Amino acid sequence: MPTRNLDTISACLWDLRARFEEQLRALTEAQRLADEYRRSQDGQRAAVHQQLVAHMDAILKSNGAVRETATDCAGLIHALSAERIGADST
DSSP: HHHHHHHHHHHHHHHHHHHHHHHHHHHHHHHHHHHHHHSOOHHHHHHHHHHHHHHHHHHHHHHHHHHHHHHHHHHHHHHHHHHHHHTTOO
């Protein structure tokens, strides 16, 4: 089993994990802003609302990046399985 492929898979999975962690931080901040919006006075709500909208837009964009990275990782893993099956049958 080629070590280079395993190294690539490992790097891909670490990248995916980092993207998920980044997304979790953004979701936590969005929740904080939602709580702040609930507690804020009418005059402050517009500014908090803008921040909340911006965070949600960023989260939605990052969903695409997470999906793309996960798809890349899955492709590498499926290719590894095919390589291993081919190697085992020889």
